[in-house]
Amino acid sequence: MKNNNMNSPTRSAIRGAALTFTGDPFSESADSVMHYERDGILVMEDGLISEFGDTETLLPTLPDDIEITTYPDSLILPGFIDCHVHYPQTQIIGAGGEALIDWLDKYTFVAEQAFADRAHASKSAEIFCDELLRNGTTTASVFCTVHEHSADALFESAHSRSMRMIGGKVLMDRNAPDALRDTAHTGYDESKRLIDRWHGKGRLLYAITPRFAASSTPKQLELAGSLWRENSGTYVQSHISETQQEIDWVQTLYTDRNGYFDVYDHFGLTGPRSIYGHGIHLTNDEWLRFHDTGTALAHCPTSNQFLGSGLFNIGKAKEASRPVAVGLATDLGAGTSFSMLQTMGAAYQIARLAGADLSASQALYLATAGAARALCLDDKIGTLESGSEADLTIIDLKSTPIIDYRMQFADSLEETLFVLMTMGDDRAIRATYIAGDLAYQRD
Numbered sequence: 001m002k003n004n005n006m007n008s009p010t011r012s013a014i015r016g017a018a019l020t021f022t023g024d025p026f027s028e029s030a031d032s033v034m035h036y037e038r039d040g041i042l043v044m045e046d047g048l049i050s051e052f053g054d055t056e057t058l059l060p061t062l063p064d065d066i067e068i069t070t071y072p073d074s075l076i077l078p079g080f081i082d083c084h085v086h087y088p089q090t091q092i093i094g095a096g097g098e099a100l101i102d103w104l105d106k107y108t109f110v111a112e113q114a115f116a117d118r119a120h121a122s123k124s125a126e127i128f129c130d131e132l133l134r135n136g137t138t139t140a141s142v143f144c145t146v147h148e149h150s151a152d153a154l155f156e157s158a159h160s161r162s163m164r165m166i167g168g169k170v171l172m173d174r175n176a177p178d179a180l181r182d183t184a185h186t187g188y189d190e191s192k193r194l195i196d197r198w199h200g201k202g203r204l205l206y207a208i209t210p211r212f213a214a215s216s217t218p219k220q221l222e223l224a225g226s227l228w229r230e231n232s233g234t235y236v237q238s239h240i241s242e243t244q245q246e247i248d249w250v251q252t253l254y255t256d257r258n259g260y261f262d263v264y265d266h267f268g269l270t271g272p273r274s275i276y277g278h279g280i281h282l283t284n285d286e287w288l289r290f291h292d293t294g295t296a297l298a299h300c301p302t303s304n305q306f307l308g309s310g311l312f313n314i315g316k317a318k319e320a321s322r323p324v325a326v327g328l329a330t331d332l333g334a335g336t337s338f339s340m341l342q343t344m345g346a347a348y349q350i351a352r353l354a355g356a357d358l359s360a361s362q363a364l365y366l367a368t369a370g371a372a373r374a375l376c377l378d379d380k381i382g383t384l385e386s387g388s389e390a391d392l393t394i395i396d397l398k399s400t401p402i403i404d405y406r407m408q409f410a411d412s413l414e415e416t417l418f419v420l421m422t423m424g425d426d427r428a429i430r431a432t433y434i435a436g437d438l439a440y441q442r443d
């Protein structure tokens, strides 16, 4: 008989097919870096994964009274990670007809002004976090607005759900409406206060967030670099090389600098724990500098399609001689979906159009372990291995009649993943776990 008193009250388990990455499918064969259990058990204890293995071996070792939830016709995955998203733009998804700069002026800067109202920000943050969970996304790197309290609102919503969340107040002291501009010094002070309030509280992390080089003065970028150096463990997030028009504009604003990457690099805003959205039109020298500095890119395929920004070349990013850390991202509200499955599908289609290859397992890596690596969080999230934080998404492999039918003809794991990536969406998320607790259940 097993001693019930030995059980921690927070210990529970789930059972089903499960998949996680143990390495990088861009540098090794997918088979060699995927840990797949056809009938697996995952034990969760105090918010962490304590054991993961095949049921036949693990089940006999577990106490008789441990609660085990079984998920048939499912795939247990690490929670999805969205490496770049704007929560205040939830209200303008699908506001179209413009390219980047006009889209910012016409829709984004209008919507973001409403966040001067704290109640509006709080409501938007609540909807945003619920929608992440409904889509199986357990961590995101999030842009707020210029308003300090817009970041408070995000962190409060994420904290109350125990989510591991990165976020930051946008810094913007030029080329934006008056109501959305801070100054180099107020931006620094407000970000500093937010770091003191939130960075390292529970599972929250702060990202210093200059919107992009075009909307910050050199002084603001300089102070952003200082703030980053002064606060260890914080992040930097911004945008780079999304459209040619933007690149040309940045060059006219920073005539002393040798290109877009060089602007950020000059102000000390590159290196591990910095992540830049897009990078569609980087030069060869810039790819090399991303690699050399350990700076990460967030690939935002549905956004790039929606705004017509161009075709990100994942093959170029992963060139064996100088691979760059890449994570997948929605970039909502230019991105058109919260679903990382749909985002993976768009990444695949963009790769085809760019003349690159992207397998389903590679796309899944970019949304889980690869994203964690891009965010320097691979010791905490993105895998199912023991010691990881127990953030999970449970995929329904029969979420629609046509997927159910199509799956009957999938005769390998890679093909199953391909169908999931091509046809799956929010309906495929059966459940989402945060730190070992059920945080969303579809049915």
Ligand code: GUN
Pocket: 086, 100, 104, 108, 211, 212, 239, 242, 303, 331, 334
């Ligand atoms: N570049 C600067 N700001 C933004 C933004 O809000 N969305 C996108 N897609 N690109 C940007």
Ligand code: ZN
Pocket: 084, 085, 086, 239, 277, 331
């Ligand atoms: Zn963005």
